Amino acid sequence: MLxxxxxxxxxxxxxxxxxxxxxxxxxxxxxIGDELYGIRISNNxxxxxxxxxxxxxxxxxxxxx
Numbered sequence: 001m002l003x004x005x006x007x008x009x010x011x012x013x014x015x016x017x018x019x020x021x022x023x024x025x026x027x028x029x030x031x032i033g034d035e036l037y038g039i040r041i042s043n044n045x046x047x048x049x050x051x052x053x054x055x056x057x058x059x060x061x062x063x064x065x
Contacts, residue, residue: 010018016030032040038051049059
């Protein structure tokens with residue numbers, strides 16, 4: 001696990017790649033569901049953006065960059 005003052009990155013065979021802000025998972029790359037592999041980006045309300053097994057992108061409503 002890599003940590004700094006604002007968050008951490010965890011890489012494991014069980015949970016794949018996760019980026020945390022405090023205790024909240026913000027980004028997950030790998031297995032994000034029972035039969036779903038891809039990337040999920042979350043905010044305080046839950047998933048904002050994620051991919052499906054085909055690589056298609058699902059965006060909940062808006063994305064501020």
